[in-house]
Amino acid sequence: xxxxxxxxAAALAVASLSATHSIAQDNTFKIGLILPMTGLLxxxxxxxxxAVKLYMAxxxxxxxxxxxxxxxxDDNTLPDVTKRLAxxxxxxxxxxxxxxxxxxxxxxxxxxxxxQSKTPMVVMAxxxxxxxxxxxxxxxxxxxxxxxxxxxxxWAPKNGIKKVVTLVSDYGPGIDAEKFFNxxxxxxxxxxxxxxxxxxxxxxxxxxxxKVRDIKPDALFVFxxxxxxxxxxxxxxxRGMDKAGIKLIGTGDITDDDQLNDMGDGAxxxxxxxxxxxxxxxxxxxxxxxxxxxxxxxxxPNFMAMGGYDGMRxxxxxxxxxxxxxxxxxxxxAMKGQIFESPRGPMYIDAQTRDVVxxxxxxxxxxxxxxxxxxxxxxxxxxxxxxxxx
Ligand code: PHB
Numbered sequence: 001x002x003x004x005x006x007x008x009a010a011a012l013a014v015a016s017l018s019a020t021h022s023i024a025q026d027n028t029f030k031i032g033l034i035l036p037m038t039g040l041l042x043x044x045x046x047x048x049x050x051a052v053k054l055y056m057a058x059x060x061x062x063x064x065x066x067x068x069x070x071x072x073x074d075d076n077t078l079p080d081v082t083k084r085l086a087x088x089x090x091x092x093x094x095x096x097x098x099x100x101x102x103x104x105x106x107x108x109x110x111x112x113x114x115x116q117s118k119t120p121m122v123v124m125a126x127x128x129x130x131x132x133x134x135x136x137x138x139x140x141x142x143x144x145x146x147x148x149x150x151x152x153x154x155w156a157p158k159n160g161i162k163k164v165v166t167l168v169s170d171y172g173p174g175i176d177a178e179k180f181f182n183x184x185x186x187x188x189x190x191x192x193x194x195x196x197x198x199x200x201x202x203x204x205x206x207x208x209x210x211k212v213r214d215i216k217p218d219a220l221f222v223f224x225x226x227x228x229x230x231x232x233x234x235x236x237x238x239r240g241m242d243k244a245g246i247k248l249i250g251t252g253d254i255t256d257d258d259q260l261n262d263m264g265d266g267a268x269x270x271x272x273x274x275x276x277x278x279x280x281x282x283x284x285x286x287x288x289x290x291x292x293x294x295x296x297x298x299x300x301p302n303f304m305a306m307g308g309y310d311g312m313r314x315x316x317x318x319x320x321x322x323x324x325x326x327x328x329x330x331x332x333x334a335m336k337g338q339i340f341e342s343p344r345g346p347m348y349i350d351a352q353t354r355d356v357v358x359x360x361x362x363x364x365x366x367x368x369x370x371x372x373x374x375x376x377x378x379x380x381x382x383x384x385x386x387x388x389x390x
Contacts (some may be wrong), residue, residue: 029066029096029319032073032089034110036102039077040201043227043258044102044125048308050296052099055312058291063316064324071095075106082106083113090117097122097315097331100308103225104128104172111135118328120335122315124307125226128172129387132355137328139335139354141314142307143275145176145223146387148251151360151380152221152273153184159271161219161247163191165212167205167232168223170197177223177251180386193217200225205235213241222250226304229254230263237266252277252374255365257302261372270365272374275358276303276344279373288343303344310342314349346382355385 033052035045049072061068071093075082082101089095090113098114099122101107107126111134114121123131123140132138156164164185168174174197182192193215196208203224212220220241224232233255236248248254252274255267278289278300288309292301301309318334339348347358360383363374 027066028069029063029324030069030071030093031315032071032086032093032095032098034073034075034082034085034089034098034100034106036077036106037072037074039075041077041102041125041225041227044225044304045074047258047299047302047304048100048102048124050292050299051301051305051308052312054292054295055309055316057295059312059316063319064322066319066324068316075102077102077106079103079105079109083109086110086113090119095119096328099311099315100124101126104131107131107138108134108172111138114138120318120328120332122311122335124311125304126173127176129176129385130172132353132385136354137332139314139332139349140356141311141349143303143356143358144385144387145173145251146180147358147383147385148273148275148360149177149181149223150184150386151362151383152249152251152271153181153188153190154380155271155273155362155378156185156219156249157188157190161249162189163193163217164219164221164249165194165196165215165217166192166221167196167198167208167212169200169203169225169228171200173225174200174223176387177221181221198224203228205232206239209235209239209241212246213239213244216244217246219247219249222248222254224254226253226256226258226302229256230259233263233267233270237264242266247271252303252363255363255374257300257374258304260365260374261300263372265367265372267365267372268367271362272365273360273362274303274374275360276306277361277363277374277376278302279363279368279375280344280361281376282343282345284341285343306342306344310344310347313340313342314338345379350384353385353388355388357382357384359383
């Protein structure tokens with residue numbers, strides 16, 4: 001009799017344990033964050049990770065009754081690795097969302113997996129226009145190169161820059177930057193003297209810069225990915241291109257806040273167009289930059305950090321709106337159309353294209369409190385990705 005009661009109680013205990021276990025699983029919301037923590041874009045991985053952790057520290061790790069679990073994976077900036085990690089995160093970890101994606105080829109390689117598994121995929125960094133076309137489950141919180149380039153091609157001819165040579169990294173975002181900058185400059189009566197492309201990995205800028213010196217345009221327009229700008233700046237100055245009367249312009253990737261302050265006074269006056277500057281003068285941005293620096297004393301947040309921070313906002317809010325019900329499709333629906341004040345300025349996720357719509361700022365490198373910053377001096381409001389109209 002006693003034994004039976006005991007067995008019964010033991011069985012109940014086991015049952016309730018497994019019930020607790022499955023409730024615990026149901027109550028977890030997993031974010032698989034794939035970042036380039038090593039390799040070519042390691043600085044971007046570091047920035048995004050810091051921003052994502054800051055967002056979670058500020059907003060807690062429970063949303064709609066679910067406990068957020070962040071699973072960070074390093075893809076070494078290699079697209080094949082990104083794809084394999086995404087597969088593992090979907091199949092083994094059963095993540096609710098994929099996020100991160102440092103370079104365009106990594107996002108492209110993963111897109112079919114997002115579609116097959118109906119997993120929303122938040123692109124926080126990669127910026128080739130066509131990425132959002134690669135899967136209906138992709139939402140982007142970074143920017144697009146056409147978005148950033150067109151504003152500069154409108155500014156340049158009005159400011160004495162008519163003849164331009166372009167120099168871009170030879171892959172998706174570089175080709176987008178070249179195409180949209182050149183088209184718009186021509187439309188505005190400017191002239192493209194030459195368009196040069198350098199390899200993404202291990203580029204030697206020297207022969208290209210020599211060529212630019214010989215052509216002697218009014219300006220050199222540059223796109224290189226985040227982390228590569230300092231090398232271009234160094235060689236540009238070492239070769240005395242500025243003294244030869246050639247201005248350096250580009251998308252803000254080249255005067256990346258992660259590196260800018262170490263580029264030296266030679267960077268002063270460089271004009272770029274971009275969606276985020278650590279010097280953006282708003283209360284929301286001051287709060288973000290102060291908190292970021294407090295948590296990471298040796299770092300200044302750059303546009304990569306911004307993409308990660310806002311990406312987390314989009315995920316948290318989608319979970320809140322969908323109440324954790326309805327899986328990937330409900331989550332995706334709740335991401336579309338989100339509109340909010342980001343530290344970068346106002347932004348929204350276009351419900352049709354799932355791409356980010358935001359202000360693009362014209363900025364000039366200036367010294368503020370003894371440090372180099374991209375100081376905004378003009379703005380083009382609510383810019384949609386011009387790549388989508390093509
Ligand atoms: C990209 O690969 O899409 C990419 C990477 C770094 C940037 C911009 C675009 O700064």
